[in-house]
Amino acid sequence: MTAFSIWPDDVQWRRVSPKLLWVELFSLFSGLAIFVVACAFAWLIFDYWPILLVAGFAAVVTLVRAALLPRIISSWGYAERADDLLVRHGRLVRRLSIVPYGRMQFVDVTAGPLERAFGLATVQLHTAAAASDARVPGLPPQEAARLRDRLAALGEARAEGL
């Protein structure tokens, strides 16, 4: 991290599992596949070739994003400080969330079918503010459970209302 980064480097960042890359790739390409098939059908029905151009464009965008995915995945990180949780992510648009444990309303642990297939889960911390964004994807189930329990315990210890 350089001095020009918004992400603090004086904390212990924990990274998400690299397997998240496969989950993201899979969902990216399955999305593309559905779109391309739809375009192919449209082309067969309407016999209008620019539709194929649209499909090609979508494919190029997807490939570019897929090429960038490793960097995007590696940008995810979280750090548990004494009083708050830090979550960072994003390459193009960089984000950093700081959520005090005392503001926690509830914690979600979710795992979609694709995530489950790779043995991953997502932990999300909710506060009373709808805009709060403290989501950590790509955690191994044990780590997700540990984080959830720790957040819940810390949240209870420091609970404040609104």
Add this chain to the structure above:
Amino acid sequence: MSQPQQPLGQPQQPLGRPQQPLGQPQQPLGQPHPAAPPEARRRLHPLTPLLRGLRFAALAVVAISWQGYEQLGTARWALAVSLVALVLLLGALISWRATGYQVVGRELRVHEGLLWRRTRAIPLERLQSVELVRPLLARLFGLAELRLEVVGASKTEAPLAYLSLDAALALRERLLALARGVAPATGTAPTGPGALPAETGALPAGATATGPGTWTTPVAPGPVASTALPERGVHVIANRDLFLSQLLRPQWWALPLVIAAPIVFFFTESSLSFVAIASTVTAVIGAVQAPVRVLLADWNFTLGVAADGLRIRRGLLETRSQTVPPGRVQAVGIEWPLLWRGHGWVRARMDVAGLTAQDNNRMREGTLLPVGDVPTARRVIAEVLPGFDLTSVAVLPVPRRARWLAPFRARVLGYTLTDTAFAGRDGVFTRRLVVVPYGRIQSIRVVQRPLQRLLRLASVHIDTAGAGLPAIAEHRQVAEIRPLVTELAERARAARQH
């Protein structure tokens, strides 16, 4: 929230004992006094179905008439209309029969529905705001509606419509006492119509609050003990200022254009169709509805402070009386509209969780000061955010390079950290200062978009439980971000621990 587990619609069953069904986790019912006997469920005012039915019936009549008055003929039309009115009235009657409310411990329970029953339990310590609303029609009958706001609800929870004015006043007082944590004496007596002059005094002559023969719901058994809290008046808006300020809004500029269009059309086409007139009328209404609505809603605006919180009364046709318990204000927004700067006027809004949803209509409900000069605004805001001095705010400007991203706003953008609150400024034409007390900060987000990264800038967002007033320190230098965020987190923590 915790759902009571007894069969609904049988309020006589003791409520303190939840049954243990099907692996449900043990739910605390939020009842601090399990020994207190649950009081009887009360109904809304018997005129409710008539009023509610009437409203829908009027709409239905208009719809039927619009569609087929000519096709149906008078007799059939009358038959259809009365049939629809009857059905709607019957529906309203059934819904009234099924609706009830009761106070259990520190909870208000609202029972609703005949087929799909729902009982909503509202823990009163979580109450964000109580509003007594009296639409014109309800005022004629001496009725009122009570609206409670709680967090996490997308719309007003439990609008108790309609209660007799006395019952509504007494219930409000009782709920607020419970919200404050004051142990309720078996029940507070209905405050007489004279006790709160602003509530009843504003009525048109001929429509007394509790006219003879008006049905009054018995409020609560128990000794008569008036607990009307002394109220300290903070500010009254002069209606003249309100009127003038609403004339000074850009919406009126559209008016000449809207009126001129059909005239031009008339001279060129030399015929004025019904459609042209109708669309003109619609356009005129559309153009000026915002200022006119504010005028109607904020007429006779009065702000006071009592032990149970901030009290706001306003309204010309539909009167509203809102009470916001202390510490419920998440953020305050102060606006300097361009056209008001000649008079040195500002307006102020507050963000209360649950009250300000995204849609614009409800934003008006957070009015703190519809119009006033800066000293007034300073006084009013000091009541809501103790220790915040509006006149001493001096924002830190953004670096010059932010002009690349916000050529016009760069001059205005800025933030400051006062002793008690974060304040961020934005807005070219309508300058806006959003103030968030440190104790209300829920989370902090730093966002850096690609162009901002090129210019070594980033934005800091302050999240609160309100939704209406975004507090942002936009386009700050990256070097400045970390100290700012650390400072904010530290101050928020200190404020929370008080």
